[in-house]
Amino acid sequence: MKFATLILFCLTFFGLSAQEQFAVFFDSNKFELKKSENDKFQAWMKQYPDVKIVAINGYTDEDGTTGFNDTLAQRRVQTIFRAINGKIKIRDDFKTRSFGEQHNLSKNKAENRKVTIYYILAKDLPRENEILGIKPEPVKPAEPEPKKEIKYPERIVLENPDGTKAEYQLDVHFMKQIGEAKVGEKLKIENLNFVINTFAVVPESRRKLYELLIVMEMNPKLVIEIQGHLCCMPSDKQDLSTKRAKAVQQFLVKNGIANDRITYKGFGSAQPIYPIPEKDEPQRAANRRVEIAIVSN
Template identity: 50%
Template sequence: MKRFALVSMMFLMSVVNAQEKFTLHFESGKHDLTKKQTEVFNTWLFANKTSKVVAINGYTDEDGTNTFNDSLSLRRVNFVQNIITAHKLKIREDFKTRSFGEEHNHSKIKAENRKVVIHYILEKDLVKEEEILGIKPQVVSDDAIVPIEEEDMHFPEGATLEEKIKLSKPGTRIVMKDILFYQNTFAVMPTSKRAIDELLMILDKNPKMRIEIQGHICCVREDKRNLSLERAKQVRRILEGNMIPGKRIKVKGFGVSHPKYPIPEANEIEAAANRRVEIMILSK
């Protein structure tokens, strides 16, 4: 029991320590850096081109009025932030700056309280960024996901499936144009192998990714045999047969309720667009 507690404590310490801190010191009453501190800052900037800044906090000593110190700490934060922005370092979308003025003095030596502290995460630790920051992932019900049509994502022309998925967010639908079936059956044609292999590779590389396979048919007024669902299920069977857990794959058949073109279609091009398999990203 004691050993388990020790291991847990060591794990928590490693997570906390994964958030790095870098401190810059200022002269009394100044919001810009001395030549020596500028050199220190430039060295840090060069060494952290791939790090991500998560917060910048500013402090002052007790000299001067509260109002002056509050303003001074804010100017120090803004000075540092502008330089970081100019060097194009990564910054969290919910990045925060805080100016504490003369509050939160941790040292009796005044010079040590005239500072700005940059909180950041090294590139090697970015995979556990949310964990390091103590942010619990929001659990969104699959039913609450709003579908986004592929054309509304404006993917780059010629983008591969992997590239599209990287640019996608939950709800994005992607048409699997090369997954084809024999007429009036859910038997997958051999020419579909490359597209399915690509999807398998992506799912294997992204073990947290979940998708919904959506089937659609064409050319009829009603999906009486539920063929669209059976086709989606058949794709899932193939993925499961290649070691992708079924819990990561939902299926749905839309029949002819979501056509790209009005039914009856005017030509085979429209029919082919309606007769399709799509994947919808549930989570990545």
């Protein structure tokens, strides 16, 4: 492995108590270990086979030119690395530094001719990043996948009460509105009418039920609440608003939509769009309605 002098390696871990270091020393102008230092080095590797090395730094004394000392320091680092590589774990972002004579020199020249190994003991490895002063990368929340555009059918064929069949135009805009609505939104089912004073849907309004059914089928995560509202009277003695909301819910369930995706509730005339009594039929029609509240999607 070829080594080059790397930029200043200044992680804070050098000063931490859990950061260990071991040094071997070289003879003047030499980059191979003499026997006594090599024996010490081999004994260290045998004693600490489970450590993880994070850096190896090489140094020289001031004798010789700066260029010669830089090269000598690099060779000393290479000597130690070759001996360690494959025998002791090395951190992925392992660093080498070749100081040459560019360091705080000791008055004793022999103390300057060395390589220092920085490592973490096996017992401290669970705290490795903490020891090295490395903060975890902030976890970015996963971006939600864009919702695929759904192509709703434009027409539907329904069987009439007399056994004949008829083709009906569907309100694709309404179906898209329901399918793309956000949690908490409410949408009125336009033209959903009931036989007066009953919860029976008039035949002309059947297509509105099928539009809602298609939306629920094509949006399997959609959960809704069906909300019934009345007009005209300040009280709902027959609980008609609840019965009408339930009629819509039962239609969906009977046609295969899971019961836990649809709840229903009647509000009587407690939430009018226009004050009761209404001034005219358009106001009464606006108050007399079924709405879809989006619970989740």
